Amino acid sequence: MPELPEVESVLQCLTSSNPSIINRQVQQVCILRNSVVDGDQQQLEQRLTGAVCQDVVRHGKYLFFRFIQPEDNQRVVWLALHLRMTGRLFLLPEDQAVIRHTRFYFQLDQGLVLRFDDPRAFGRIWLVSQPEQVTSTLGPDALKTGQQQFLKRLSATNRQLKPLLLDQAFLAGIGNIYADEALFKAGLHPLRKSGELSRTEMVRLYKAVSDVLSTAVSAKGANIDGVFEAGSYPVTVYGRAGQPCVKCGSEIIKERFAQRGTHFCPCCQPFEGSI
C-alpha cells in the first residue's frame, strides 16, 4: 500500500527522471472510470486540458500537481491525488496509455502519457485552489517533523500508539506497514498509550519513525511478497506473522487492533513497557 516512502518514490520518478512531467502540457484528459474524480469531472477536464505542469509537491500520502493555464491568463490550478491502496502512477510513451486497470490518463506533449492504474479503484483525483485546502486538515509531514514538534504533539494526547500513528491528522504519511515497523523498532507495544510514555520512550518512537521512513525512502519503498516490485526496504514485522523475530527469535504475532492487522513481537514489544 503506498505510504509516504512509496509516494515520495513516485514523486521522484515523475520529476527527477528523464522524461519528467515538469513543463509538459496536457493535450487531453481521459477518464476511464468516473469515480476516480472527486467533484466536477467536466470542470477538471476543462481546467487541465491545455495546462502545463510546473511542479509536483507531496504532503504525507498526497501529491499536488501545480498547473498553469496559458490560454487563461496563466491561471493556476492544483490537481490533488491520493493513491489509496493500490493506485500507481506512471509517465510513459503514449503507446502505453491503457492497460486493464487504468482509471485515467493524460495525453501529454512530446508523445508522453501520465497513466493511473488502480485495481481496487480507491484512488482519487480532484482540483484544489491551494494544497493547503487539503493539508490544513492533516498533521505535519512525517519526514519533515522535528523531534521537539513530535514530542509536543505526542504528549498532547493520550491515545493508543497504533491508531495514533495511523491518524493522518496527527502525522501525515504513515500507513499500516510503517506503523508496525516503527513500533517494532522503538520496542513499543501497539496499544501503549501516548500519554503514558516516558521521555526516553517518546524519543525512541520519534527516532524509529524518522529512521524507518527515511531508510524506506532511500530504498524507494517497501519490499513485500508480491505487493510492490519497486522498493527494496526489508520489512521486519509486517506480514511476518508466525516467523521468528529478527531481534530475539520469538514468534511474530498478528492481531487485530483498531480494525487493522497489527504485527509485533510480544517479547521485544511488551505491553508493560520498560523505562
Added chain:
DNA sequence: CACTCTACCTGTGCGC
C-alpha cells in the same frame, strides 16, 4: 475526545 464500525473496491487465497 477517544474509539468503533461501515462503506467504498476487487484480486487473492482459502476451505469445501
Added chain:
DNA sequence: TGCGCACAGGTAGAGT
C-alpha cells in the same frame, strides 16, 4: 474444477 467467502487496507463519515 469451481464456488463462496473472508480478507487486505486509507479515508470519510456516522455512531457509541
